């Protein structure tokens with residue numbers, strides 16, 4: 001790539017078909033002919049820009065380096081002389097007009113009073129594909145619902161007459177100050193839902209002393225996010241381990257050099273779960289019938305947004321790799337996606353600094369248990385071996401957290417902090433940075449009230465005796481319906497017949 005070839009608009013325009021498809025992105029020309037059928041978003045959208053400048057369409061959805069990392073270098077054809085390119089006038093589609101109308105009809109942010117409300121608004125304003133990708137969970141979506149239900153099976157045992165005039169819910173996570181015992185958990189592809197993507201989280205977190213976990217598959221690049229930080233603002237990094245360990249090594253070391261305070265290695269996704277809402281979306285407007293008639297059985301295309309861009313993830317990742325991670329970074333290492341006491345023990349013995357008890361927001365193995373339930377057996381097993389208490393080993397829980405009371409239950413049962421993903425995502429999809437700030441404010445108000453009512457002035461005073469978790473492992477007890485959650489939850493759809 002030393003002497004860069006410069007191409008002209010007409011040269012690129014000559015390659016505007018399925019047989020030879022060149023596109024321009026960020027001033028560079030790419031031959032994407034062989035990539036058409038692999039494109040997670042389908043070939044149709046690329047073909048729309050065949051021979052043209054696709055930057056404006058590409059930008060909101062893809063991380064800046066998506067094309068360079070996915071396309072072999074020999075398909076990078078050169079630079080474009082932009083003065084020779086006919087400008088693509090981006091038409092406002094009916095879908096975009098519709099979306100703007102929905103945004104205009106949003107309830108004012110002041111009317112949002114709990115985290116469920118953000119989900120309802122997001123469902124109303126998001127493009128269908130984005131909603132399908134974010135909201136979907138795996139298979140029958142039993143686990144995503146269980147994540148909520150499990151918190152309802154933990155009951156409080158509040159203490160009284162403790163002078164709760166002042167209560168404090170601040171804490172540290174991996175030694176870093178956090179104004180809440182909550183961190184913003186990683187969610188991918190933020191620009192599907194808001195033009196500023198994950199930067200909405202960064203800016204809100206800066207204003208409120210909350211730690212953001214940056215996702216490997218964020219729409220904004222890692223550096224864009226860190227560059228937007230306020231002085232002293234802290235981040236964690238969520239890591240998908242690449243089959244090419246050199247890429248992972250560079251990424252991790254770059255993050256450490258930029259001051260990231262913890263490496264959260266995702267260990268529950270050697271393959272992405274089947275998210276059927278997301279998968280069905282691929283067929284909408286894609287004329288699935290016609291594809292079948294052409295005799296093309298394009299498996300990838302049916303798999304939804306996430307699965308299609310996850311092929312770089314290394315399924316061979318194993319316990320044997322932990323020493324390698326230890327050798328390449330001094331950041332604390334946390335395994336995200338532990339689901340049993342057995343693996344929690346192995347993690348502790350492997351010398352990592354923490355674990356996240358998680359089922360990936362119900363998006364991986366369906367009917368895996370909730371993090372809060374797993375917490376019970378994990379703390380018991382680690383205590384039995386004398387591994388706990390250990391100030392150098394922290395346990396986090398994520399999945400289904402919508403209330404400060406959920407967080408307080410997890411802390412009483414031994415968690416150091418709790419990860420919250422979708423609610424913050426829905427908050428910025430609905431209202432941008434202001435939405436995320438509001439979500440944090442709601443947490444604050446709920447922490448204050450619940451800690452007073454519980455009789456805990458600090459998080460240290462939240463002891464296991466403050467909860468009754470005896471029903472937690474029983475999966476068939478009758479629980480009252482969580483109306484807010486169930487109103488937001490959208491059932492799976494059945495197969496669609498073709499319109500006649």
Ligand code: 173
Pocket residue numbers: 188217269272305306307309310360363
């Ligand atoms: O849950 C997810 O959607 C996820 O983790 C992911 C993984 C690969 C690509 C995009 C998202």
